[in-house]
Amino acid sequence: MAAQRMLTVTGAEAVTPRMRRIAFAGDVAGFMRDDQMHLRLMVPVAGGGIAPRKYTVRRFDAAAGRIEIDFALHDEPGPGAAWGAAARPGDRIAAIGPGGGGFTAAPWCLLLGDEAGLPAIGRIVEGLAPGVRATALIEVDGPADEQAFDVGADAAIRWLHRNGAAAGTTDLLLRGLRDIAFPADPAEISVWAGVEHQAFHAIRDHLRDDLGLPRACHTVVAYWRRDSAQRSLAASLAGLGRRLFGAQAEG
Numbered sequence: 001m002a003a004q005r006m007l008t009v010t011g012a013e014a015v016t017p018r019m020r021r022i023a024f025a026g027d028v029a030g031f032m033r034d035d036q037m038h039l040r041l042m043v044p045v046a047g048g049g050i051a052p053r054k055y056t057v058r059r060f061d062a063a064a065g066r067i068e069i070d071f072a073l074h075d076e077p078g079p080g081a082a083w084g085a086a087a088r089p090g091d092r093i094a095a096i097g098p099g100g101g102g103f104t105a106a107p108w109c110l111l112l113g114d115e116a117g118l119p120a121i122g123r124i125v126e127g128l129a130p131g132v133r134a135t136a137l138i139e140v141d142g143p144a145d146e147q148a149f150d151v152g153a154d155a156a157i158r159w160l161h162r163n164g165a166a167a168g169t170t171d172l173l174l175r176g177l178r179d180i181a182f183p184a185d186p187a188e189i190s191v192w193a194g195v196e197h198q199a200f201h202a203i204r205d206h207l208r209d210d211l212g213l214p215r216a217c218h219t220v221v222a223y224w225r226r227d228s229a230q231r232s233l234a235a236s237l238a239g240l241g242r243r244l245f246g247a248q249a250e251g
């Protein structure tokens, strides 16, 4: 099991109204890796206990001994978003990792994400070598959520706006993906997506079944699940029912 390291919050700033960047110092050196971009934060849960939540190291500065994580602030915050919204300099939190892999570039790259995948996309496009052709499709609520990236590669960033629809309820990314013209040679292609669970299925199925892309040239990951709080509450209630009433609660 990966080591647990203690991090200390050293700063916080709003990147956009719904994205908060937290800077950490402390035992951060192990999280400065391009082949493992993510970590798990052990966030406190209301009422007691802790829960692991996965986050991307958006940027790191080895000389300054600092890593930064961007927290999407969503409407029904769970423990992760609540911690990210409230973190203040001096706060301490345990982190586990690194993990989750990195990004393997190809001459032609396509990146897809919503607010949860946006930090990884920012990191990836800012790390692409000159000459790489990249397109990013990023779903956010509206123009206020768009970010500027420090991009050296030939990158086209397309912002797709939900315009008030709830996150995880649209097919904007899938429709955007369907409009993309891919190179003929899969060896030239690298596709990466970090999205909600249903979008994950739709995007992965389109890449594999409709376009016939080999698995080696795409990585599609479910970054979060809409209504996961209700789902875990329902699972807890079902478990409680089973303990109280035995098999009757199964029906």
Ligand SMILES: Cc1cc2nc3c(=O)[nH]c(=O)nc-3n(C[C@H](O)[C@H](O)[C@H](O)COP(=O)(O)OP(=O)(O)OC[C@H]3O[C@@H](n4cnc5c(N)ncnc54)[C@H](O)[C@@H]3O)c2cc1C
Binding pocket: 038, 053, 054, 055, 056, 057, 069, 070, 071, 072, 073, 074, 075, 076, 077, 078, 079, 080, 081, 082, 100, 115, 116, 117, 119, 120, 167, 222, 223, 224, 225, 226, 227, 228, 229, 230
């Ligand atoms: C490898 C990896 C890297 C990630 N990196 C980042 C990152 O850098 N920054 C980041 O903000 N997130 C990131 N995520 C997503 C983050 O881990 C999840 O969004 C996480 O579930 C949020 O935890 P929570 O405790 O706030 O919400 P949960 O307890 O999971 O859910 C509570 C409620 O919030 C809703 N919800 C959860 N996430 C979102 C969302 N993104 N938008 C809208 N509603 C949501 C759920 O549907 C549920 O109703 C990453 C996920 C993975 C797998």
